[in-house]
Amino acid sequence: MTATIIFTIASLTILGLVLALILYFTAQKFKVVEDPRIDEVETILPGANCGGCGYTGCRAFAEGCVNSESMDGLFCPVGGNDVMKKVAEYLGRTVAEKVPQVAVVRCNGNCDSRPKSNNYDGYTSCAVMASLYAGDTDCRYGCLGQGDCELSCEFDAIKMNPRTGLPEVDEEKCTACGACVKACPKMIIELRNKGPKGKRIFVSCINKDKGGVARKACAVACIGCTKCQKVCAYDAITITSNLAYIDYNKCKLCRKCVVECPTNAIWEVNFPVRVPKKVVAEVEKQ
Amino acid sequence: MSKTFKIGGIHPHDNKISVNAAIEDFPVMERAFISMSQHLGAPAEPVVVKGDKVKTGQLIAKSSGFISANVHSSVSGTVHSIEMMPDLAGNLAQHIVINVEGDEWMEGIDRSPEIMREIILSSQEIIDRIAQCGVVGLGGAAFPTHIKLSPPPGKKAEFLLVNGAECEPYLTSDYRIMVENSEEILIGVKLMMSALGVKKSYLGIEENKPKAIKRMKEIASKGYPEIKIVSLKKRYPQGGEKQLIDAIVGRQVPSMGLPIDVGVVVQNVGTALAVYEAVQKNKPLFEGVVTVTGKCMPEQRNFRMRVGTTFESMIFAVGGFPKGAEKLVSGGPMMGKAVSRIEAASVKSTSALLLLTEEETKRGEESNCIRCAKCVDACPMGLEPYLLNRLSRANRLEDLEENMVHDCIECGSCLYVCPADIPLLDTIRLSKGKVLKIIRSRPKK
Amino acid sequence: MKKLIVSPAPHLHGNESTKSLMRDVIIALVPSLLVSVYFFGFSAIKLALVGVATAVAVEYVIQRYIVKTKITVNDYSAALTGLLLSLNLPPNSPWWIMFIGSVVAIGIAKMTFGGVGQNLFNPALVGRVFLLVSFPVIMTDYSIPTSWFREGIDAGSGATALSIVKEGLAKGLTMDQIFTDNNFSYAEMLFSKIGGSVGEVSALALILGFVYLLIRKVIRPHIPVAIIGTVLVFSGIFWLINPAIHADPLFNVLTGGILIGSIFMATDYVTSPMSKKGMVIYGIGIGIITMLIRYWGAYPEGISFAILIMNATVPLLNMYFKPAKFGKEVKNG
Known part of the structure; x- marks a missing residue:
């Protein structure tokens, strides 16, 4: 009995030692020399592996950071400025601060304003639908509503609204990684500056058709009427092929264009609710 | 003994209900919408301007680039405008809109019913005439015929195969011309043989068209011994280029290869007729036979129709939308395109307008794959659609390439047989495009 | 204007569905079932009924209340598993053996993997082998119950x-x-x-x-x-x-x-x-x-x-x- 126990213990110990030695020598033999800083940088990064930086994942990005000379062109959209600052500090470099951005959906043709002209009956995918035809409404530019952007989002920040059939961005969660921008075959989604306190103004339409055609397909389309361009005091609005575009670097958030737009295609976000001037005047009178 | 291809295939009900409707001339419409993108390759460039008077058969747009084709007016009248208009899928293409005034044909087009049997032109002259007349492949892809008839240097065609299989359900346009214009087709085949310099040609017809086989055999035995009529088993997709070659001469086109790699050129019977008309009758390609069919219709017809006729007017001509018709398909039900805009116009390669009811066409709700392997059995290219679908959804392009997604011929057999209603071809087609793009972007050795 | 249906090709679909395939397999089992009813009488019917009912019920309960997904009991696959398992038991098995077998087959061998199409092992066989290992005596007792249609088979055929x-x-x-x-x-x-x-x-x-x-x-x-x-x-x-x-x-x-x-x-x-x-x-x-x-x-x-x-x-x-x-x-x- 005792002999069995001793034999077992001894044989297992020897076996363990031999195997440990083999493991040790193989590990030595196949050792990969790697900059230890890569591991450190990786721990600083958020670890979402979203690919928003342009690298295949956080590890690759960390490698990129360590191996490059300066921090130019390297930015982690998820971690934002804080994380980039930490990375730069760790590597003993400086980094320029980047303006926070957010994904913006530039189509507001919901089911009412943009009626369907046919019924799509294929695989639920914008990419498949876009490769088949122009879309299930008369607008060739608008949202197809199959939710490729929602699928592409790693952060649960963009969701299809079943009522309007359009995606909606949760700006708290959006990290501006750009996955949805790439996923949208109609190129509707754009990354725009978040703006002070999240205030921003944009044209929520990318229809390049002539005014009449666009209007016929969608009640809230940009018809290229140039009214907004005329009213803009800061030269922020350009109109190319019947479509207005607001340059977020020039826009001073005066909101004049929003009122001017005859089709309500220009949107304002995160502004206080407007009180009509008449009401203001009446309140003052009292 | 009928021949057939070796791998896969399915047997959908052929539903050739318009089979006995003789070809009738479709009335010339009031306005023709002629697309500049009727063929594979670069769009043609208009050579007329607004206000010009044109005659039927007059050249109105010139081929622009190596792979491109001329476009001729299908009507006579005044050019109303040249504008971007949606095609049947709603995508914009340049169209020449012509207001029709009478029907005056160009001089030089031989409109007599007499059959011109004698071949006087040399092979290069035949190819030039085909190019001038804007003939494109009428089997579906609309590849310019003159290019297909001029193999690249170093490659030599041994056989010319002519596709009279018409394996798509419902379609009867090829069948009708094989019965009504049999000899013209054989002369067209002979012309293409002379253009290619080949000695032997095979014309394959599926067994479900015994009349066409009999008639073709009769005429071929009288004056065209170099053309062999081959009877094929009824099986989809027999008319696929690669499948037809496999079925008739038993050669398999290599992956990413062309028929010419195995010494074969394939043309459709409709193309053969168009070649005959172009070369022997000097008539450009501006009309073709279109089957207007569907079970929900009271009457199915075969029309000889001018290019640029709107789908709307076709439906109008057969008495408006029949009850229950929910889907319009331009072409056959397996590979045709669904029409989303009925104001779009027909093109050279339009072979049918098919009206389907919701019950016939509606896709079922997708459920779990039960791994029944029916798609694997059905795939004529020996692929594994269930696997490709899974990889496509995960966007694993390298694995997709390894599993030969680029070999897919988009015949739709996998989706047809799938008991779980999984949109196999939808996802595979998408990833096939991505993989092909990657393969083509690689530097050639 | 008429709203047309638009979809990628092909525009037709074959008649087969998961349901029709499973139904065909069940139909193919009917002769065996009839023969077994002829030989074993009520016992065979009892086993088949318990098997099918349990299998369907377990799948329904799991899909409805536990994983909360689309309910797929009407594709007959659960019913087929239950029926197959019942045909794989000794004719004299008690009903609760059948019940346990079905619960294991559907609950463990099928639903834990994600339902129809996802399981690695044949559910009916997992059920059978589970029973064979757990209840070896019952599972190897092949004595014949009395039948309605005929006097019991010659005594002594208690083994295969x-x-x-x-x-x-x-x-x-x-x-x-x-x-x-x-x-x-x-x-x-x-x-x-x-x-x-x-x-x-x-x-x-x-x-x-x-x-x-x-x-x-x-x-x-x-x-x-x-x-x-x-x-x-x-x-x-x-x-x-x-x-x-x-x-x-x-x-x-x-x-x-x-x-x-x-x-x-x-x-x-x-x-x-x-x-x-x-x-x-x-x-x-x-x-x-x-x-x-x-x-x-x-x-x-x-x-x-x-x-x-x-x-x-x-x-x-x-x-x-x-x-x-x-x-x-x-x-x-």
Whole structure:
């Protein structure tokens, strides 16, 4: 009995030692020399592996950071400025601060304003639908509503609204990684500056058709009427092929264009609710 | 003994209900919408301007680039405008809109019913005439015929195969011309043989068209011994280029290869007729036979129709939308395109307008794959659609390439047989495009 | 304006659905079920009803209340599992055995993997093997319940032909002696009076189901033919070497679970290979393992284990045995 126990213990110990030695020598033999800083940088990064930086994942990005000379062109959209600052500090470099951005959906043709002209009956995918035809409404530019952007989002920040059939961005969660921008075959989604306190103004339409055609397909389309361009005091609005575009670097958030737009295609976000001037005047009178 | 291809295939009900409707001339419409993108390759460039008077058969747009084709007016009248208009899928293409005034044909087009049997032109002259007349492949892809008839240097065609299989359900346009214009087709085949310099040609017809086989055999035995009529088993997709070659001469086109790699050129019977008309009758390609069919219709017809006729007017001509018709398909039900805009116009390669009811066409709700392997059995290219679908959804392009997604011929057999209603071809087609793009972007050795 | 339906090609769809395929398999099992009702009476009906009802109920409950997904009980796959399991039990089994078997088959072997199409192992067989290992006495008691239609089978047939042979051989008897002692005949095996599980009693009824499945193109013949062929060849070799201690090939095919196993269990879509090459190898594997267990294993019958073992190799078979591709690759085509 005792002999069995001793034999077992001894044989297992020897076996363990031999195997440990083999493991040790193989590990030595196949050792990969790697900059230890890569591991450190990786721990600083958020670890979402979203690919928003342009690298295949956080590890690759960390490698990129360590191996490059300066921090130019390297930015982690998820971690934002804080994380980039930490990375730069760790590597003993400086980094320029980047303006926070957010994904913006530039189509507001919901089911009412943009009626369907046919019924799509294929695989639920914008990419498949876009490769088949122009879309299930008369607008060739608008949202197809199959939710490729929602699928592409790693952060649960963009969701299809079943009522309007359009995606909606949760700006708290959006990290501006750009996955949805790439996923949208109609190129509707754009990354725009978040703006002070999240205030921003944009044209929520990318229809390049002539005014009449666009209007016929969608009640809230940009018809290229140039009214907004005329009213803009800061030269922020350009109109190319019947479509207005607001340059977020020039826009001073005066909101004049929003009122001017005859089709309500220009949107304002995160502004206080407007009180009509008449009401203001009446309140003052009292 | 009928021949057939070796791998896969399915047997959908052929539903050739318009089979006995003789070809009738479709009335010339009031306005023709002629697309500049009727063929594979670069769009043609208009050579007329607004206000010009044109005659039927007059050249109105010139081929622009190596792979491109001329476009001729299908009507006579005044050019109303040249504008971007949606095609049947709603995508914009340049169209020449012509207001029709009478029907005056160009001089030089031989409109007599007499059959011109004698071949006087040399092979290069035949190819030039085909190019001038804007003939494109009428089997579906609309590849310019003159290019297909001029193999690249170093490659030599041994056989010319002519596709009279018409394996798509419902379609009867090829069948009708094989019965009504049999000899013209054989002369067209002979012309293409002379253009290619080949000695032997095979014309394959599926067994479900015994009349066409009999008639073709009769005429071929009288004056065209170099053309062999081959009877094929009824099986989809027999008319696929690669499948037809496999079925008739038993050669398999290599992956990413062309028929010419195995010494074969394939043309459709409709193309053969168009070649005959172009070369022997000097008539450009501006009309073709279109089957207007569907079970929900009271009457199915075969029309000889001018290019640029709107789908709307076709439906109008057969008495408006029949009850229950929910889907319009331009072409056959397996590979045709669904029409989303009925104001779009027909093109050279339009072979049918098919009206389907919701019950016939509606896709079922997708459920779990039960791994029944029916798609694997059905795939004529020996692929594994269930696997490709899974990889496509995960966007694993390298694995997709390894599993030969680029070999897919988009015949739709996998989706047809799938008991779980999984949109196999939808996802595979998408990833096939991505993989092909990657393969083509690689530097050639 | 009319709203048209637009979808990618193809615009037609075949008539088959998961439901219709499963229904066809159930229809193919009907002859066996009828024969078993004829032989075992109420007991067979009871088992089938308990099996189907439990299987469907378990799937419904799990999908409705636990994983909260789309309910798929109406595709008949759960019902088929329950029915198959009931046909794989000894005719005199108590109802609660059937109940436990169904719960294991659906609850553990199917739903934990994600429901229809996702399971690695054949659920009915997992249920059966679970019962066989857990309740060996009940699961090997093949005594015959009294039937409505006829007086019970001759007393003493409380064992399957295979176990009779195995025990006989262990006692040192020769095959001829065993055959004459027990009055075995091939006609009996075809229409069967020999003990066995509910669905095994009549080879003819099973073959009828097989023919139906082939005509309806529900299954391909590759797997059953490979299994039966392997069993014939394997046992044939041993029989030729020494017919005194090895049963002849026909006996090996007609008795035990070879037929029901190869026709209805091994051909289960989900757990069998996708390519024809894979199917043949899968079938040969099942055949060999079955015969190994029959000749040298502890159990008289081994097809359940053989199928489960080969189920585990299916992903590998799918990876290495691809269907023949059209044409050959050319470089830079």
